[in-house]
Amino acid sequence: MKHFLSTKDLTTEEMLTMLELAESYRTNHLKLDQQLFAANLFYEPSTRTKMSFLVAQKKLGIETLGFQVEDSSVTKGESLYDTAKTFESIGASLLVIRHQDDNWYKGIIDNLSVPVINAGAGKGEHPTQSMLDLLTIYQEYGHFNGLNIAIVGDIKHSRVAHSNAHALQTLGANVYFTAAPGFEDRTLDFPYISIDEAVEMCDTLMLLRIQHERHNDEQYDATSYHEAYGLTVEREKKMQDHAIILHPAPVNRGVEIASELVECNRSRIFKQMNNGVCVRMAIITTLLKEWGMHNENSTYKCSTLSRIK
Amino acid sequence: MKHFLSTKDLTTEEMLTMLELAESYRTNHLKLDQQLFAANLFYEPSTRTKMSFLVAQKKLGIETLGFQVEDSSVTKGESLYDTAKTFESIGASLLVIRHQDDNWYKGIIDNLSVPVINAGAGKGEHPTQSMLDLLTIYQEYGHFNGLNIAIVGDIKHSRVAHSNAHALQTLGANVYFTAAPGFEDRTLDFPYISIDEAVEMCDTLMLLRIQHERHNDEQYDATSYHEAYGLTVEREKKMQDHAIILHPAPVNRGVEIASELVECNRSRIFKQMNNGVCVRMAIITTLLKEWGMHNENSTYKCSTLSRIK
Amino acid sequence: MKHFLSTKDLTTEEMLTMLELAESYRTNHLKLDQQLFAANLFYEPSTRTKMSFLVAQKKLGIETLGFQVEDSSVTKGESLYDTAKTFESIGASLLVIRHQDDNWYKGIIDNLSVPVINAGAGKGEHPTQSMLDLLTIYQEYGHFNGLNIAIVGDIKHSRVAHSNAHALQTLGANVYFTAAPGFEDRTLDFPYISIDEAVEMCDTLMLLRIQHERHNDEQYDATSYHEAYGLTVEREKKMQDHAIILHPAPVNRGVEIASELVECNRSRIFKQMNNGVCVRMAIITTLLKEWGMHNENSTYKCSTLSRIK
Secondary structure, three states, X not given: OOOEOOHHHOOHHHHXXXXXXXXXXXXXXXXXXXXXXXXXXXXXXXOHHHHHHHHHHHHOOOEEEOOOHHHOHHHHOOOXXXXXXXXXXXXXXXXXXEEOOOOOOOOOHHHOOOOEEEEEEOOOEOHHHHHHHHHHHHHHHOOOOOOEEEEEOOHHHOHHHHHHHHHHHHOOOEEEEEOOOOOOOOOOOOOEOOHHHHHHHOOEEEEOOOOHHHOOOOOOOHHHHHHHHOEOHHHHHOOOOOOEEEOOOOOOEOOOEOHHHOOOOOEOHHHHHHHHHHHXXXXXXXXXXXXXXXXXXXXXEEEOOOOOO | OOOEOOHHHOOHHHHHHHHHHHHHHOOEEXXXXXXXXXXXXXXXXXXXXXXXXXXHHHHOOOEEEXXXXXXXXXXXXXXXXXXXXXXXXXXXXXXXXXXXXXXXXXXXXXXXXXXXEEEEEOOOEOHHHXXXXXXXXXXXXXXXXXXXXXXXXXHHHOHHHHHHHHHHHHOOOEEEEEOOOOOOOOOOOOOEOOHHHHHHHOOEEEEOOOOHHHOOOOOOOHHHHXXXXXXXXXXXXXXXXXXXXXXXXXXXXXXXXXXXXXXXXXXXXXXXXXXXXXXXXXXXXXXXXXXXXXOHHHEEEEEOOXXXX | OOOEOOHHHOOHHHHHHHHHHHHHHOOEEEEEOOOOEEEEEEOOOOOHHHHHHHHHHHHOOOEXXXXXXXXXXXXXXXXXXXXXXXXXHOOEEEEEXXXXXXXXXXXXXXHOOOOEEEEEEOOOEOHHHHHHHHHHHHHHHOOOOOOEEEEEOOHHHOHHHHHHHHHHHHOOOEEEEEOOOOOOOOOOOOOEOOHHHHHHHOOEEEEOOOOHHHXXXXXXXXXXHHHHHOEOHHHHHOOOOOOEXXXXXXXXXXXXXXXXXXXXXXXXXXXXXXXXXXXXHHHHHHHHHHOOOOOHHHEEEEEOOOOOO
């Protein structure tokens, strides 16, 4: 694996190996003993993904280079390729990129000579988010085979849904979609079920955020949407005892999910964020190893110091 | 002290202990030997406060996580609580927050499980600014008891005035307010005196910045304001020999204070900024100690390397 | 040399010494063993210059303080001088400043007590860009004496052209300008030649970016401009075998230069960016040494770890 761009590229073994590595980083992790630079190029807003990449990099001892589109040469018309090549030229050994184009990496990736991680591609893929969702499920069940997983909400505009559907199918889970009319994505071949069917049968309910910023003029009423298609307090009561709730956040409280459920017992929403750090550490070290930029001899072990929740 | 939110919460002993600790950090300070992360969440513009927190954290060996509201999930409607909880989840051991709400910490603080520092709350409080003002006065006089201190300017919109008035009263100083008509804050019970009375009788003149961004359509003429209510070159001559001038900056030169007085002999304006670093180091280590995240054995001493001015 | 502001201030010996130092940093460089802070104050957008200063500083072990104009007290009207003085007060030992004023440093530099580097001054000077251009030429030819160098494009608005013309003249090169009508700068005394003369006779073709953001309402057609004044595929074929192409980037592909030439054999465009890091390291250590903030005993050598391209 030279780059980390899409869950479609990943085999079951590759995913499980990375999840085990991520889990091991919760208690002990490597610190590189050479000075490497990572460039984090976010063309779209981000809190969780950007910040957990920063924490992951700093825990590994990697120097971080920030980038604000509006203060950069992007404002002078510089292309993504030229910007990426610039960071490579000034010494970045790793590029982490989020961009509004669903396929931003196609056409440029072959001309870059450092590993690249997709931190979100328009409505296309968000494979590192998928890996942290997988880790959260794996911590719960220890496997994926035969699990019933419902992905619920704005499927059409959700890169999270796309990456998770592919990954979970590869891993042997039964994937179902639930969407309000107009929010379906018919280009993907997964069965649609209603929210009421989903809450009763699933082991994991993966809620999605309504992507207001990707809708054009479609209007919807938050309260009606919540009643008809969201996880209400009433619906949560019908979930199986062991079933858990995921959401990539930020949460539209009272829309996809009742505000009082965000931190309920079966919610893993903040645990997902915590998992994001060790998952991204595992993705980074896997790639650096593949590129010969790190091996176990060029690192030292250190116990994880920030508190595990 | 679990959080640092308001000078109203502080006893005389707590303040003096922190000032002594801050003063000691000017020559020697601790460096934590574990990797901790601080999240600096500034919802309003800042140069001095943000940068001196960064310097304070880096001197203590704490990793910093930046945050630009406009590049974050705040643009997708994420609440302050959800954002704070996110940073906690990804590993921040300390939150430093500036927000436009006068009482942003009320209602959210009990659900956070890391120490929180108020770096400015709307027109409410700005307790870390107050601590650096106190240190500057303390360096000058060695005590606060019976000192005459005039807080001058836009009292109504000034969180600095509010925090300082409470703190100085606790410490035994005589606090007076001076304000142009409309700039008073009648919710606080301190005597108002004229600018001409203030300059003649005070030991410390604490000037405030006119908060243009918090005024609505009130217009004022800078030159007339300066003549009537500002520290002019003429007024400065009437100050007592030992009296000093403070201003939290940024300064509106020629409005609150004559431009040529900004770096005059009795001005402590740039010294205040310098003091901001060691004061914030003291506040941080005091909180981390309280939360069991640092003790003297888990640190090593290092001499302060940047030049003291 | 107390500050690094203009190539007009530099002697041949000073420039060559810095180029040799920069070249030596490609394989081995110093890491300061005291904690110093650099403030990078960019009032105009930047990718390359800002990021290569960051990499240079981090390689030297210097802590970096970022600054976004729109999140700072500049939005409250704070002047450049007051902002610079603020960073000095909170502990910065080095200021790197880019500002839209052609002469921003005049009038303020004498009141600052830390070294200042000009990272771009409006349409005036950009001396660190010039130094990396010089290093790129020096790597190619080992000298400057008698080299024919054509600076081509938007001379009038280009601080890069101004800094390079002065420096190259000092170093003994023959400098020619090539500009479309209206893009000349008649305040500088260098001969103008046509683009077709330039490509045939020069050893180095220094292309400039058209500074759209500094033009007012002048309109031009990119295709016509490219044909008449740009480096087309046809013109490149007429260059001497050994001649090289420079461009400070970001590149307007298809305007100043044909897109397919950006990474052609004689292009040094990405090598220039790579050179930017070691050149800026050399400028920084030269200034710190001058100010007594570093000497060889207070540093330790380390091999350059990021891959040299």
